Amino acid sequence: MERQKHFVLVHGAGHGAWCWYKVATLLKSAGHKVTALDMAASGLHPKRVEELRDISDYFEPLMEFMKSLPPEERVILVGS
Numbered sequence: 331m332e333r334q335k336h337f338v339l340v341h342g343a344g345h346g347a348w349c350w351y352k353v354a355t356l357l358k359s360a361g362h363k364v365t366a367l368d369m370a371a372s373g374l375h376p377k378r379v380e381e382l383r384d385i386s387d388y389f390e391p392l393m394e395f396m397k398s399l400p401p402e403e404r405v406i407l408v409g410s
Contacts, residue, residue, distance in 0.1 A: 334361055334362055334363055335362045335363070335406055336362070336363040336364075336365070336403065336404070336405045336406065337357050337362055337363070337364050337365070337405070337406050337408055338365045338366075338367065338392075338395070338396075338405045338406070338407050338408065339353065339354060339364065339365065339366040339367070339408050339410075340367060340369070340392055340407065340408065340409045340410070341366075341367075341368075341369065341372065341373070341409075341410055342409070342410045344372075345372065345373070345410065346368050346369075346372045346373020346374065346375075347366035347367055347368045347373050347374075348373060349410065350364075350366040350410075351366075353408075354366050365395065365405075367391050367392055367395060368391060369388050369389060369391055369392065370382055370387055370388050370389075370390055370391055371388070372388075375391060
């Protein structure tokens with residue numbers, strides 16, 4: 331049996347984690363772990379767009395998530 335994979339789903343501009351609901355459902359039903367993130371000022375993330383200084387502020391939720399992973403954990407990063 332194939333090992334469970336961890337997919338990290340990142341939306342594009344004007345979207346949120348919600349845009350991955352069909353893909354996330356399919357991956358989970360296949361036995362994989364799925365994390366769909368809201369980038370800053372997107373989806374349910376509380377930051378407002380006026381608070382973003384640059385692209386690094388926008389991607390902060392992704393960077394914080396990646397830093398929180400154990401060093402040995404591997405993920406498949408998927409972007410739209």
